[in-house]
Amino acid sequence: LTEDALIAQIAGKLRDVAPNNVLLGIGDDAAAWQPSRSNRSVVTTDALIEDVHFRRDLMSAEDVGHRALAANLSDLAAMGARPVLATIALGFPRGTDPAWVLAMYDGMAALARRARCAIAGGDLTRAPVVTIAITAIGEVRPSNLKRRDGARPGDVVAVTGPLGASAAGLTVLRDHPELADETAFAGAIAAFRRPQPRLREARMLAGSRNVHAMMDLSDGLSTDLARMCAASATGARIEQIPVDERARGIAERIGEDAAAWALGGGEDFELLLAVDKRAFRHLAVRFRAHTGRELLRVGSFVAGAGVRDADGASISATGWDHLR
């Protein structure tokens, strides 16, 4: 299979994932689109490397494609933006079944279609392991752009959902494969394999001036909250760790610590927020009405630096460091 032949097959799969503002898609030196006049553009990039971020024996090709795009869409969500298009640089070893590659694009295209995100270009190459670098571009109204450096002492630390399910799902698949078929564990395994970027939740929250800072939880609450604190020059106190019930059930069964997963497990892709204290209850009510999900209070931003627990003890960043 030549490069040009494979590109033609991939382009065929992605043809219908092309909103009107994309003027030129796959097949030229670059893709072209018409940015909306009143918005700002945002761009994010994220790579998935086989045996670093995923194992082909634990996930289907479709899962891998979904997950690679989900990570990027989650970053757009965290800025308050809606997706416009993405480009995919894919490397894979000689001998990779082209059917695997095409199925990977199927998983990506299904999510792209739901998110109304065109896949407008890419690059194919040989690489020693499967290597997927995605760049996603989105748009946001200037007043809705949410950064991570706006948290203020007194703000509520909140998340858009309970944490730890992705880490629980990974742990079952990797360390207890004999349990992977139990129906009680299917939710956590799906959370690991098919994380859902919180695009709709993010756009609702981005419209509120009372959300002072927003980022996505890709590397674990303890690490990402420390990053928001550092960017905002504040400290934070965690009063309750929002542990996912599915993670708790798995932890009890296999003798692990679900709170550690919630603090240190990456890739839950919930959003982390700094919310004005007086507005939190009202925002949580509106959030429930709009999304059917709960806005969970985790603690408070405080003067100072670093992340502490309710007793004032320092919580170290146990989340994912990509170079560790």
Add this chain to the structure above:
Amino acid sequence: LTEDALIAQIAGKLRDVAPNNVLLGIGDDAAAWQPSRSNRSVVTTDALIEDVHFRRDLMSAEDVGHRALAANLSDLAAMGARPVLATIALGFPRGTDPAWVLAMYDGMAALARRARCAIAGGDLTRAPVVTIAITAIGEVRPSNLKRRDGARPGDVVAVTGPLGASAAGLTVLRDHPELADETAFAGAIAAFRRPQPRLREARMLAGSRNVHAMMDLSDGLSTDLARMCAASATGARIEQIPVDERARGIAERIGEDAAAWALGGGEDFELLLAVDKRAFRHLAVRFRAHTGRELLRVGSFVAGAGVRDADGASISATGWDHLR
């Protein structure tokens, strides 16, 4: 060295490479910029994989950084666009000297500064070999956007400069390292290590309605001309192969075929054009006046399909296939 510490050092190097329209650079979930109201946006992505696209023993870290960005800027040039910003997804193996990584960013930043292209974001990760996936975003006036599907029978096939120097430089470095220090070979080696994206040339050409199609020569004339023909539903006849004099000198010295390098050697990053026949001479005069370089006539687009030589014999695509 933690991920956050390395990111801080990289961000320090790139801080001054930030045009005014970039509103938010490295450090948040995504970068943000203000697209120009009257332009279209274009995006391209290209990955460089160690031991596939480059060898660390043949190029310095600065060369690798330069080359990775140059390939992407060349794609923007080929659309007639000027660069706005780029994002970098970098993977590298455990044990990589952080100084190598930082020097790679130095090479990239030097080119970015000259091209006025911000480096606005990225991603760091472990990978089995050095893996650099770059996405570059540019802008172009709608009337100047050049595609590869506009060539018409009768158009002149033209290139913005002679070809084969990059392949000649690579061949010397890889197969005849004992010759690499000869001053006569320095030009070809530089063409290989530090290819220059033809941004200025491209913007001048993009302004002409008589340029019907444009793309960059990254995979070799025979392969890329065949791609332009296929996209435009035409054939082409090559009447003279524009061989670089430096490549010719090296080929004579080591008993290689310089014309084969010009046809099949990738990464010259000159531009391939389809130019209205009646306008070619005038355009070439203007091109010389504007850029100090020569617009070289290679042949003609003809009815039919495929690339042939002056005698009508088929020329097969000997250029780079990334999956071969």
